[in-house]
Amino acid sequence: MDPRNRRLAEQLVTYSVKLQPGEKLYVEIKGLHALELGRAVIEAATVAGGVPFWYYNDEELSRPFIRHASQAQFQAWGRFHRPIMESVDAYLGIRGSTNPFDLADVPAERMKWHDQAYWDEVHIPVRLKKKWCVLRYPNPAMAQLAEQPTEVFADFYYDVCCLDYARMSRAMDPLADLINRTDRVQVAGPGTDLRFSVKGIGAVKCDGGRNIPDGEVYTAPVRDSVEGVITYNAATMRSGIKFQNIRFVVRGGRIVEATCDGDARKLNEFLDVDAGARFFGEFALGVNPHITRPMLDTLFDEKIGGSFHLTPGNAYERAWNGNKSALHWDLVSIQTPEWGGGEITFDGVLVRKDGRFVPADLQGLNPENLK
DSSP states (O other): OOOOHHHHHHIIIIISOOOOOOOEEEEEESSGGGGGHHEEEEEEEHHTTTTEEEEEEOOOHHHHHHHOOHHHHHHHHHHHHHHHHHHHEEEEEEEEOOOTTTTTSSHHHHHHHIIIIIIIIITTTTTTGGGEEEOOOOOOHHHHTTTHHHHHHHHHHHHHHOHHHHHHHOOOOOOHHHHHHOOEEEEETTTTEEEETTTTTOOEESSSEEEEEEOOEEOOOOOOOEEEEEEEEEEEEEEEEEHHHHHHHHEEEEEEEEEEEOOOOHHHHHHHHHHHTTTTEEEEEBBBOOOOOSHHHHHHTTTTEEEEEEBBBBOGGGGOOOOSOBBBOEEEOOGGGGGGGEEETTTTEEEETTTTOOGGGGGGSSSTTTT
């Protein structure tokens, strides 16, 4: 076994979900390559005194069900999974899908039934109340999306995932405190001029306890306060479909116009999954110093140092703005000079310019101070 998998597994069990003796851990594994890390996690959890439960859920196996199941079958599937999730204390999702396009031809109606049964009934209301962490695994498919050799990508992956998150967490404290005191936020950049309030929502540090890799501080906009135009310059994947240059026009908090380079019809189908999907549930600033460009993988892309994401769909309970949806789609815009730059102000004060924090007490989050 790659010794880095043992080290990462111990970090996941002891730091990310802080598994205690006697606690039950749900380990969801996707992809054959991810089995090695899955075995290491099961071993680490057992040595820590926990009780692991493991579930292999690759899209190659789920595809026949998702393509042919009726709405009633999806609902029954969700009802079956929910009590399993309810019975555990912690969840780790190790995701290394063999082919990220395996669900690209699934009809939108069936993906809607899937998301409602699995995410809206199992993961959002149950799993998010547990101790949980999700991560990708550096398989060849992921290296291809990143346009890197598999070995080179794996080295990058372990550098990113085994970062000193305790140090990052301390550097996040001033930013979280500032967000907690902020009312008005303005985001400006190429194709973006957006204003909203975060008053009373609160800030949450993502410092290795929810995602690996990690590196963001998030809040949520007051649901009806978002006004303006936003363009996301990082490409994104959803249900096996690639979207580029997504652009939203927003009025009264609601996305009233959605366009993109690609399948705009599919984009709007995702936003029409329910009433909450056209409102926003999260606003976050990415700070991971090792992640500098997108790779069509949300868990990495949303942590890009110098980026932000404004998320259509469901809000997290820890930064609750009242928006409920089966959708939670982290769409990313990068504001470093290579990507066109940009500015973020809090209550009229410049907080970040061209991806770098400006106030002295926030400069600990700039890349050179986190590596």
